[in-house]
Amino acid sequence: MPDSSAEHKQNSRVFVADIGGSYIRLGVSERPGSVRLLDSMPTPVDSWEAFGAALQSLAERHIGESRSPLAISMAGAIDPASGVICSSNVPCVSGRVLGAELTSRLQRRVRIANDADCLALAEAVEGAGAGHDVVFCVVLGSGVGGALVVGGRVAGGASGISGEWGHGLPVSTHVDFNGTGHAEPVSALRCGCGRMGCVDTIGGARGLERLNALLNGEQQDSHALLDDWQQGSARAQRTVCAWLALVSEPLAAVINITGASVVPACGGLSNVSPLIEALDAAVRKRTLREFRERVVVPGRFRHDGGLIGAAILARQDEFCEP
């Protein structure tokens, strides 16, 4: 029996790129579930001309004469109506209709997707969330991000920023450090978005460091702090106890609202397994639904999630070789 068109698209070759604040990585997916890295180079973040030239040289070197489209995972919010991107990591692209401008420059179709969306799709379809219908992926990097996947599709929404639990959901201003029912006040911090007390102010690695400075009056790198926590340091214990309480509450609310049955955690902090295990325990104490098994789990894709997610998205949108 000949391949159906859908099967043909699934097995088409797909070119993908992951563009972060440090590197542009180009890859190719020959079949679902696999991406091979072809090349990488530093991201020109301040010059639009240098940024376009970098992508053009990568495409010419590895995609060549073929007019194969390119699916890109990129940090930044993309307005679904206008296609205009706002990226704090790569300022030179902000305000541009990036997909259309790169389509013209590279002489091939270029599709841009948010990196958290790509990561969530990778985890939901081929990673730690596979088999679950509703997957909320959290990114605990230097800041906090997230994305929602329902039925194997990113729930992008009208704003294109659905899943951004890092902003607009204020964390508590009190923490019960000893579990005695006596909560101590913890000051809300001003967020980069202009509001007070967003999850992003305390949730990622920089947030953990801010929280530590607030509670212990000391500047300490998140890696050293989490090492100290695992060694049983009382000061680090105090900070991580507050972090777990403040982050688990809004995350439990997100799970209640979305109906997610699994939350793959990605980003730098997710590499500290005991922290993710403790976060899972704290979240499950607070969700309305009683989960018998772990909900917050380490993501499967530590390095290639953006590329893998972009390839899945490209196949879903039939954005592959003709």
Ligand SMILES: [Zn+2]
């Ligand atoms: Zn904010």
